[in-house]
Amino acid sequence: MTVISSTKNPEALSLVIVAEFDAAVHRVWQIWEDPRQLERWWGPPTYPATFSRYEFTPGGEASYYMTGPEGEKANGWWRITDIQAPHRLEFDEGFADDNGAPVEAMGAAHVTVTLEGIGVRTRMAVQSEFESAEQMNTMMEMGMEEGMREAAGQIDAILAEQSVA
Structure with a gap:
């Protein structure tokens, strides 16, 4: 299993998932910048993601849905706030309605991804x-915690494939 820790901090209102991979930083970065690779692991195995929009640039937006085992769909969105390739990605994320609009009642989370060699x-x-x-x-x-752990557990198989140029 690639996940080495999962830490909830109620005082800081945060969840941190840490994983390690047998791949170079630039290769792991590709699983974030390429939506076809991202959708192969974003979401647990029983809820695979499909990205219908993916603007991988600061200020860019992403729209996706995860399809459950019974065919039900959960929509989500990202707004990318910072990219420092290949070491840091930040975005806001939340749930979306059937038209892709943010579901304000669910709020948003801010996600910071860091990659370290x-x-x-x-x-x-x-x-x-x-x-x-x-x-x-x-x-x-x-x-969410279990889902993130399961999602990250799918990354090794993707990284084992030949690097994308």
Whole structure:
């Protein structure tokens, strides 16, 4: 399993998932910048993602949906706030309605992804910061922590494939 830690911090309203991979930083970066690779792991195995829009640039937006085992769809959005390739990505994320508009009642989270080279390996940290304790608790009850762990567990197979130029 690639995930080495999962830390909830209710005082900081954050969840941090840390994983390590047998791949160089630039290769791990590709699983974030390429939507076809991203959708192969973003979401747990039983809820694969499909990105219908992906503007990988500061200020860019992404729209996606995850399809559940019974065919149900959960829509989501990202607004990319910072890119420092290949080491840092930041975005706001949240749930979307059927038209792709943010569901304001669910709030948004701010996500910071950092990639650090450790010899020939890469350590990836994904930190989600929530707007309130209520929002964080709701997300944990919905299975966000387990879902992120399962999603990250799919990355090794992608990285084992030949690097994309």
